[in-house]
Amino acid sequence: MSSISTDVLIIGAGPSGCVSAAYLHRQGINVKVVEKSQFPRFVIGESLLPRCMDHFQEVGLLDCLKAEGFEVKPGARFLRDDIVCHFDFSKKHTEGWDWTWQVPRADFDNTLAQELIKRGVDIAFQHEVVDVIFNDDGSSQTTIKNAEGEAYQVKAKFIVDSSGYGRVLPRLLGLDKPSSMPEHSSIFTHVNDLKRPEGKEGTMITFDVLDKDTWFWVIPFSNGITSLGFVGKNEFIDSFEGTTTERMKQMIETSEYYKKRFSGLDFEFDPICIRNYSKAVTKFYGNGFVLTGNSAEFLDPVFSSGVTFATESALCSAKLIAKQLQGETVDWEKEYADYITYGVDVFRTYVEEWYTGNLQTLFFHRPENPDIKKQICAVLAGYVWDKTNPFVRKHKRIVANLAHLINMEKEQANR
Ligand code: FAD
Incomplete structure (x- = not known):
């Protein structure tokens, strides 16, 4: 040899x-x-x-x-029901790239x-x-x-x-x-985004939250192609029948916000499924x-x-x-x-707290707190070594504690 x-x-x-x-x-x-x-x-x-x-x-x-x-x-948008949570990377706690x-x-x-x-x-x-x-x-x-x-x-x-x-x-x-993470899987493909709306709405990256464990990504590219992907528990992925193409088409129909834009479009390749990623x-x-x-x-x-x-x-x-x-x-x-x-551990907390629902409670709570938003935005921009950010330094407790307070407030208001 x-x-x-x-x-x-x-x-x-x-x-x-x-x-x-x-x-x-x-x-x-x-x-x-x-x-x-x-x-x-x-x-x-x-x-x-x-x-x-x-x-x-x-x-x-x-x-x-x-x-x-x-x-x-320049940022990222999360949707749940009628609530929009939009992060703008130019409004973040840590100095650094804003796009x-x-x-x-x-x-x-x-x-x-x-x-x-x-x-x-x-x-x-x-x-x-x-x-x-x-x-x-x-x-x-x-x-x-x-x-x-x-x-x-x-x-x-x-x-x-x-x-x-x-x-x-x-x-x-x-x-x-x-891995210590919950067993999740994903199914994804690309489409030629023929019904893409003009302006920001058409090009904005969006995470459409279908329920606590399940979400749908929409990532438009500058070449007119858009990446679509579903992430959820294995049971969610397995609850649809047929080929990956048939399953993906059924999944698109579950997104109230996007089904009109993406239903009926041909996929650029047969959707790929990655289990337990x-x-x-x-x-x-x-x-x-x-x-x-x-x-x-x-x-x-x-x-x-x-x-x-x-x-x-x-x-x-x-x-x-x-x-x-x-x-x-x-x-x-x-x-x-x-x-x-x-x-990795800072992000691990955010991923775990996303799927416990605590982080989603913070994202979709109204009215928004601009200081908290800036601090979370710095984490989502990847600046997870900046210990001046309480959402980095105290990551293990801060999300859960704030979600607990919000939930208590809601309970009191409903009494
Ligand atoms: P790769 O980009 O995978 O490159 C590894 C290379 O090694 C490949 O080209 C491969 O061919 C080569 N290779 C493999 N075996 C051998 C071998 N035996 N000999 C020689 N070469 C070899 N990350 C994000 O940042 N943003 C996202 O939106 C995102 N979405 C994701 C969605 C899903 C469903 C999943 C599962 C992951 C996602 N990721 C995302 C993660 C992302 O895919 C990886 O973190 C990223 O590609 C890692 O880059 P890498 O350079 O480590 O590996």
Whole structure:
């Protein structure tokens, strides 16, 4: 078997792998990216958060993305019955980006990868990692199969596993553990949005809350296509019969707000169903490797945090890898695992409190409290490490406590 050597092997060319490669390449570190599929390829995860703009900017990937003219996302709208809760990213507690994009990921990820290739980064498409062996000093030999099915080896000083749902190292090293999140599933597709209304109504990203556990996303792209997806308990997804196309068509009819706009439209592809999408691992790093993005942990799509964690973890770990390769000591537990876990745990609380109904009580309570809204908005923009925000610092209690107060007030008013 032939063999090549590199400093860092990156598995996967999604946003996580690309941000990692961009940073390391700029530091003069030799990287090789191996990507199982041929780009452009479809992947779900189309609504970004302002926080990830910081990451793309820091590694110099913002300009190539701006040139694509993706649909700007200045906030997000949540609907329940007749109540609208609209978050505007320019009105948030934490300073930072007040907009981001809603993107077809095939184009978005391909833009990132092509920009890296232009800069001289070695990305091998249709090359799949099939095995890895680690030595005591953390260096490794990875076996990769190319499109022709031929195997070769890559010797690396360090591996970044950014393989997303491929979960390469969690599978090969037995690092998977059951997620603490409730078992939820999703079904989604794209439509040519022929009845899209003019103006903001047509382009605004919206989460239509069908009941406490079930919601419907509408993510319009600048190319006239709109992403539609339902999320709910497995029982909800299973309560519809037929093919994924038939089930999705029936689900669209359950949205009072959107059924007129989307019923009767053909789907761009047969709807895809992902069951039990939440993932977790026993550890985020080991001797000679780190897990970033979805390969490490995925909570839930409700607040669109996936890509932002993918790029945050990629950038944070790339900086530590550069330090380590320069001979400095890195405390991976403190500088990586603890840091990432802090942000993930803030979002975990918000996801959990969404499905307990407590966060929905806050979102749809009227009149709105502008200060509270700004603080929650900063969390929804991805600024979950800002401890000046009480909705970050006290995340474990604050949502539940406020919802309790609102419910008590309502009870008293009804007496
Ligand atoms: P990916 O983007 O998945 O990239 C991983 C790459 O690794 C892939 O290209 C894959 O081909 C490659 N790969 C896999 N195995 C191998 C192998 N053996 N060898 C080589 N390469 C390999 N996130 C958001 O931010 N916003 C959203 O709106 C959103 N909606 C979602 C909706 C649903 C229903 C679900 C389930 C998730 C959603 N997410 C969302 C999460 C989002 O999909 C991920 O968090 C994001 O794509 C992670 O990026 P990544 O770079 O880690 O992985």
